[in-house]
Amino acid sequence: MGACKACNEIFGVAELKNGLCESCIADGYVMKKVEKEKTVTTEQSNPNLIPCKTCRKEISKTAKQCPHCGEEYNTERDTKEVHKLAKEYANKSGKSRLVSLLLTGIFGVFGLFYASVLSGFILMVIVIFGAYVTLEELQITGTVDPTNIMIMLFIAYILPILWGDHVIVKQKRKLFAEAKLMKS
Numbered sequence: 001m002g003a004c005k006a007c008n009e010i011f012g013v014a015e016l017k018n019g020l021c022e023s024c025i026a027d028g029y030v031m032k033k034v035e036k037e038k039t040v041t042t043e044q045s046n047p048n049l050i051p052c053k054t055c056r057k058e059i060s061k062t063a064k065q066c067p068h069c070g071e072e073y074n075t076e077r078d079t080k081e082v083h084k085l086a087k088e089y090a091n092k093s094g095k096s097r098l099v100s101l102l103l104t105g106i107f108g109v110f111g112l113f114y115a116s117v118l119s120g121f122i123l124m125v126i127v128i129f130g131a132y133v134t135l136e137e138l139q140i141t142g143t144v145d146p147t148n149i150m151i152m153l154f155i156a157y158i159l160p161i162l163w164g165d166h167v168i169v170k171q172k173r174k175l176f177a178e179a180k181l182m183k184s
Helices: 022-026 029-045 076-137 146-183
Strands: 049-051 058-060
Touching: none
Parallel strands: none
Antiparallel strands: 049 058
């Protein structure tokens, strides 16, 4: 009694030729093909195997190099060192994030806001003072057109505030992008 190596059915020893039954031989099975299929199925079920990054063939987790394509892999000791360096970098990056938040996030945002408001206010005073000086030099003592004053105020006071808000939004986007890069 024996079992066919391809279909695992039990036959008498006389019915098997080279470990295969007649129906499997008729289907085109050859002993090399059967051995190859069995090694593939055993490799897939083995939890200690991983696919190679380059050739996608199964290799051992502890292999330093792929036997098929030659791709080199880190050993467990190397991965421990990498994790240790990653933790050190993460600690440093947390400190650098705190410093960058203090310098650019708090002082920078408020500094930009107050600088834009202050510069807008100073420009508004200069424009209004300059407009009155110019009007006095031109000897125009009548009423001043309110539309021109509104345009000058918009240019001198509101545009710098809007520009400061634009810069603040860009800075926030940059900080959020840096934070996402640090997390990944």
